[in-house]
Amino acid sequence: MKRVTLALSLALAAGLTAQAAEAQTLKTVKDRGMVSCGVSQGLPGFSSPDDKGNWTGIDVDVCRAIAGAIFNDPTKVKFVPLSAKDRFTALQSGEIDVLSRNTTWTISRDTSLGANFTGVTYYDGQGFMVKKSLKVNSALELNSASVCVQTGTTTEQNLADYFKANNMKYEVIAFATNDETVKAYEAGRCDVFTTDQSGLYANRLKLASPNDHMVLPEIISKEPLGPMVRHGDDQWFDIVKWTLFAMLTAEELGVTSKNIDEKAKLENPELKRVLGSDGNFGEQLGLTKDWVVRIVKTVGNYGEVFDRNVGAGSPLAINRGVNNLWNKGGLQYAPPIR
Amino acid sequence: MSTEARKPPPQIALKIRRILGGKAGWNGVAVQFAFAAILGWIGYEIVSNARANLENQHIAAGFGFLRNNAGFDVNQTLISYTGSDTFLRVFVVGLLNTLVVSVVGIVFATVIGFIVALCRLSPNWLLSRVGEIYVEVIRNLPLLFQILFWYLAVLAALPNPRQSISLFGIAFISNRGLVIPSPIGQSGLAPFLAVLALGIVASLALRVYARRALFQRGQVIRIWPSVLALLFGLPLATMLVFGLPFTFELPQLRGFNFAGGSRIIPEFVALTVALATYTAAFIAEIVRAGILSVHKGQMEAGSSLGLSRGATLRLIVVPQAMRVIVPPLTNQYLNLTKNSSLAVAIGYPDLVSVFAGTSLSQTGQAIEIIAMTMGVYLLISLLTSAIMSVYGWRVSRSLGA
Numbered sequence: 001m002k003r004v005t006l007a008l009s010l011a012l013a014a015g016l017t018a019q020a021a022e023a024q025t026l027k028t029v030k031d032r033g034m035v036s037c038g039v040s041q042g043l044p045g046f047s048s049p050d051d052k053g054n055w056t057g058i059d060v061d062v063c064r065a066i067a068g069a070i071f072n073d074p075t076k077v078k079f080v081p082l083s084a085k086d087r088f089t090a091l092q093s094g095e096i097d098v099l100s101r102n103t104t105w106t107i108s109r110d111t112s113l114g115a116n117f118t119g120v121t122y123y124d125g126q127g128f129m130v131k132k133s134l135k136v137n138s139a140l141e142l143n144s145a146s147v148c149v150q151t152g153t154t155t156e157q158n159l160a161d162y163f164k165a166n167n168m169k170y171e172v173i174a175f176a177t178n179d180e181t182v183k184a185y186e187a188g189r190c191d192v193f194t195t196d197q198s199g200l201y202a203n204r205l206k207l208a209s210p211n212d213h214m215v216l217p218e219i220i221s222k223e224p225l226g227p228m229v230r231h232g233d234d235q236w237f238d239i240v241k242w243t244l245f246a247m248l249t250a251e252e253l254g255v256t257s258k259n260i261d262e263k264a265k266l267e268n269p270e271l272k273r274v275l276g277s278d279g280n281f282g283e284q285l286g287l288t289k290d291w292v293v294r295i296v297k298t299v300g301n302y303g304e305v306f307d308r309n310v311g312a313g314s315p316l317a318i319n320r321g322v323n324n325l326w327n328k329g330g331l332q333y334a335p336p337i338r
Numbered sequence: 339m340s341t342e343a344r345k346p347p348p349q350i351a352l353k354i355r356r357i358l359g360g361k362a363g364w365n366g367v368a369v370q371f372a373f374a375a376i377l378g379w380i381g382y383e384i385v386s387n388a389r390a391n392l393e394n395q396h397i398a399a400g401f402g403f404l405r406n407n408a409g410f411d412v413n414q415t416l417i418s419y420t421g422s423d424t425f426l427r428v429f430v431v432g433l434l435n436t437l438v439v440s441v442v443g444i445v446f447a448t449v450i451g452f453i454v455a456l457c458r459l460s461p462n463w464l465l466s467r468v469g470e471i472y473v474e475v476i477r478n479l480p481l482l483f484q485i486l487f488w489y490l491a492v493l494a495a496l497p498n499p500r501q502s503i504s505l506f507g508i509a510f511i512s513n514r515g516l517v518i519p520s521p522i523g524q525s526g527l528a529p530f531l532a533v534l535a536l537g538i539v540a541s542l543a544l545r546v547y548a549r550r551a552l553f554q555r556g557q558v559i560r561i562w563p564s565v566l567a568l569l570f571g572l573p574l575a576t577m578l579v580f581g582l583p584f585t586f587e588l589p590q591l592r593g594f595n596f597a598g599g600s601r602i603i604p605e606f607v608a609l610t611v612a613l614a615t616y617t618a619a620f621i622a623e624i625v626r627a628g629i630l631s632v633h634k635g636q637m638e639a640g641s642s643l644g645l646s647r648g649a650t651l652r653l654i655v656v657p658q659a660m661r662v663i664v665p666p667l668t669n670q671y672l673n674l675t676k677n678s679s680l681a682v683a684i685g686y687p688d689l690v691s692v693f694a695g696t697s698l699s700q701t702g703q704a705i706e707i708i709a710m711t712m713g714v715y716l717l718i719s720l721l722t723s724a725i726m727s728v729y730g731w732r733v734s735r736s737l738g739a
Contacts, residue, residue, distance in 0.1 A: 085699035092397060092704070113702040114397030134594075145594040146514060151682075151691065152699030156410040160421035171514075171595070172411045173605070174696060175685045184685060187493040188513045189604070191594050231395045 025097055025229075025236035026286050029070060034078045037063035038096035041081040041177055044202040045310040045318075046102045046122075046225075055079045058121055058309045059100040061299040062227055065243045066098065068298025069291045083177050085152030088113050091228060098240055099228040102196065104154045109228075118241040120226045122310075123322045123331050125219035126158050127197035129204060132214050134191060139218040143168040146190035150174070150181045155195050158221040182206055196223045201316050235286050242285060246292045248334035249274055250301035252325055257300040260293060274337050281337060292337070302332065388705065403701045404429070410696055412687045414603050425697050432689035433714060439609055439688065440675040440718070446614035447674060448667075451621025456651070458626050469622065476619035482680055484616055489608035489684040496604070499595055508588055510596060513604065519586035520600040526576070530583035533576045537568040544568075605686035609678065617674045624666045628659035660733045668726035672719045679715075689714065 029035050039047035039059055047057040055077075064074040080096050091099045092114055102124075103109070105117040128139050128147075136142065139162070149156050151174035163170045173190055175181040182203050185193040193200070197219060204210045227244070229237050250256070253271060255263050264275045272278040274292050282291035299305055303325075307313040311320060324330025359366030392399040404426040411421050416434040419427055457469030476484075493513050497503065502512030509518045541564075548559040577583065589599030632655045640650030681688040682695055694711040698704055 085695050088699065088702050089704045092395075092702075108700075109702070111396070112398035114392070114395035142594075144597065148685075151696045156696060157421075157700070160409055160411050164421060170411075171413045173413055173685045174410075174687065174691065176682045176691070176695065180683065180685070183490075184493070187490060188498050189493055189685075231397075 025233045026070070026239065029097055033071070034076050035063055035067045035070065035098065036078045036080060036096045037066075038080050038082045038087055038090050038099040038101050039063070040101045041083060041179070043102060043178060043199055044205055045198060045314060045316045046202070047079070047081075047100070049079075049081075056309065058305055059102060059225075059227075061305045061309065062100045062121055062240075062244060063098060065247060065295045065299045066240060068294045069239065069243055069246075069287050072294050072298075074298040083152070084150055085176065088115065088228075091115055091230060094230070097229070097236070102199070102225045103228060104196075105224045105226050106154060113228075114231045115228045116231060116237055117226045117228055118237060119244045120224040120331075121244060122198065122225045124196040124198050124223040124225050126155055126194060126221040126223055127200050127219055128216040129185075129193045129200045129213055130191060130216060132212055136216070139216050139220065140166060140168075142170065142192060144170065145192050146171040146173060147192045147194055148173050148175065148181050148185045148190040149194055150178050151176055153195070154221070154223065159194055162220045178203070196225070198310060198316070198318060201318055202310075205315055239285055239287065242337075243295060244302075245334035245337070246274075246295050247299070247302040247305065248325070248332055249337055250292065250296045251303040252327070252334070255296055255301060256304055257296055260296050264293065270338075279338075392705075398701070398703060399706070401706055403703055403706070406701070408697065408700070410700070412692055414606060414687055425693075425701065428697055429689075429693050429710070432687065432692040435687050435692075436675075436678055436681075436689040437718070439606060439613070439678050439681065439686070443610050443613040443617065443674050443678065444671050446610065447617035447621055447670070450614060450618035451670075452625055454618060454622035455625035455629065458622065459629060473619045473622050476615055477623075481612065481616050481677055482683060485609060485612040485680055485684055488612045489605065492604050492608050499591060502591075502596075508586075510589060510591075514595060515601045515603040515607070517589040517596045517599045517601050519588050520598070521584040522587055523584050524582055526580035527583040529576050529580045530573055534569075534573050537572050541565045541568050603686075605681070605684050608684055609681050609686050613674050613677060616677075617670050620670050620673075621667060624663055624670065625659070628661075628663035629655055631662045632658045657733070658737065661730070661737060664726060664730040664733060668723055668730075671722050671726065675718055675722065676715060 037060075039055065039057075042048040043057070045057055047055060047059040049055050060077075060079070063077045063079070067076045068074050070076075080090065082090050082096075082099075082101060087099055087101050087103065088109070090096050099115070100121075102122070103117075104124075105120065109115070110117055128142070130136050130142075142163075147159060147170050149159060149172060156172070156174060159170075159172065171190075173184060175184060178195075178199075181195075182193065184190060186207055193203070195203070197215065200215045204213055204215070207213060227240055229240050250260075253263075253274060255271070255275070260275070263271055264277065266272075269278070273281070276282055276289040276291065276293060280289060282289045285291065288294070300308070306320065306323060310316045310318045320328075320330060322331045324332065326333040355363060355367055358370045362369070389399060405424055407422055408425050408428045409421050412419060412428070412431055414435055415431050416438060417427075417431065419431050454469045454472055457465045458473070460466050460469070496511060496513040499510075499512040499514050502510040502514075502517075504510055509516065511517075541561075544561050544564060548561045551557045551559050587598045589596040589601075591597075629651075636654050636658065637650055640654045641647075645653065678688055679690040682691040685691070689711060694707055698707045701707070
């Protein structure tokens with residue numbers, strides 16, 4: 001781990017000395033022929049490689065959508081697996097173009113890292129998982145428990161805040177990667193495993209007997225997860241931001257990867273604007289007129305992406321809940337494309 | 339009438355020329371200055387450029403973050419620490435954790451290393467094979483793998499706290515670590531410690547006196563009964579007068595875990611065992627080489643004087659071998675200290691884990707934090723080297739070399 005951090009830091013120092021803020025990310029990406037995308041080292045539903053090395057997940061699909069919008073080819077993505085503590089350095093040093101790695105949007109990360117969040121791909125919250133045999137039904141019964149957590153996350157700070165606010169003692173054991181954390185929890189080193197609730201469900205699937213473990217009802221924090229890009233390139237910031245908005249807008253308009261060709265033929269003014277037969281929004285972004293069509297054909301709309309990776313169509317089977325569209329009782333809301 | 343030779347006039351300019359310029363004379367001096375200037379300029383450019391660019395991209399820079407609240411907890415702290423302490427304190431906590439695992443590891447590695455080396459050199463066939471197998475197996479397996487092995491082996495073998503193994507009802511072993519009673523100082527503590535310190539100093543003085551008597555007058559003084567009395571009898575007597583120096587707080591199972599008592603976490607045990615056994619394999623070979631480098635005649639001379647094998651080794655061979663052993667032994671100590679940064683793999687909160695890991699990603703100030711961490715490792719290593727150099731110098735001096 002240390003070596004990776006060190007290498008990245010040196011790269012960061014070298015990169016910073018070699019060139020000022022390079023504002024040409026889109027050009028660099030086109031020249032390279034690839035979007036370089038920072039993802040996790042394996043979190044089912046968000047970004048994890050299968051046994052053939054193909055990456056899947058919500059965070060992965062965001063990157064595929066960007067590649068789709070630029071190259072009309074979802075395979076033109078280079079995925080860079082990063083640990084929680086190496087991720088920002090990799091973005092700062094220019095090793096990746098976009099960090100799409102279940103990263104919580106906080107003010108300190110938005111303002112002090114030289115990077116910006118482009119939106120929220122998944123509204124999450126931190127929860128706790130315990131063994132059923134402990135007979136614990138609430139996080140408030142966890143006094144004096146040992147807690148396994150991945151280091152370098154907001155989780156670690158929320159944990160400290162929560163136990164302090166509730167006047168409970170605990171012991172924290174922090175590991176560098178998600179897999180090590182889960183392994184230690186399974187080996188019995190700690191009573192509790194804590195991370196974002198979606199991550200708890202995802203990691204529960206990795207355990208030998210998932211049914212012996214339960215997720216406690218408490219959610220102790222707000223964890224809006226979203227992609228990040230470097231400061232200093234507003235065009236690239238817009239592209240990443242509007243890729244997600246395009247996926248949300250498509251869902252709102254009922255456009256899916258299956259019916260998009262029929263929808264494109266309709267004489268609906270809003271559909272014509274969004275799907276590019278009217279106006280030139282795509283070109284203003286530095287993309288093509290049919291950018292939304294490309295994105296939806298590549299990965300589908302937001303609802304499809306959600307269902308396929310974490311929702312009803314996936315082993316995780318997480319409810320849409322707050323991640324539903326704003327007009328269906330959720331928080332997902334895209335500004336209009338007009 | 340003075341016949342002293344006149345001192346030659348000071349030739350500072352010549353000296354400078356010789357030191358800096360060597361054979362190239364004044365040209366060499368100019369080249370050296372130009373080279374130093376270029377190096378300085380490059381360094382300045384790197385720093386100022388990085389600073390300007392960090393500012394351009396609005397990446398926080400500088401060491402101000404050290405005063406901010408850390409907001410996360412650490413599970414082994416040698417000084418008091420809570421989540422509301424500063425990053426500077428996290429740095430100290432991590433540093434102490436690194437130092438404690440290094441020091442304990444070095445002590446055990448040295449002891450195990452010497453024992454294994456003596457095993458390998460032993461005329462006993464079985465012992466020497468055991469030593470050889472130990473060295474070949476341990477030094478040929480990657481260290482990270484060994485750390486994980488010890489950690490997972492230790493964890494898997496131990497029960498959870500509710501079924502912990504009780505040692506006479508006062509200490510408990512579980513997968514949360516070893517819980518032992520912790521001493522709580524009482525009124526008798528101060529006189530007890532004072533008398534103990536006095537006993538140790540007096541014993542050392544006695545030893546020096548006895549050695550001097552042996553070397554200068556050939557007089558053998560038996561000191562162990564007096565040492566025993568000084569180290570144990572005197573403190574015991576103080577206890578009778580002033581009362582118990584401390585009482586013990588017994589650990590009790592409460593809820594998920596033990597309350598009270600002190601705890602040694604399994605991460606520390608696994609890391610120490612792995613580092614000590616791994617480094618010991620290398621130390622064993624160094625010690626063996628050192629001992630073999632002492633001429634066989636020395637051993638024979640020892641036995642012809644009627645000394646036992648052990649006494650010959652201790653009094654004649656090892657002191658001469660130390661001269662060869664110390665420099666490579668220093669390397670191993672440095673390696674052990676640096677290897678302790680692998681702690682992050684098993685969640686032991688060392689400097690790299692809590693400072694270059696957690697603190698780095700909480701603050702995002704990679705350059706400052708990595709620089710500080712590298713500086714600390716450099717400092718620890720230089721200090722270790724310095725101590726070992728002094729020791730090596732003393733060994734050489736006492737051998738009259």
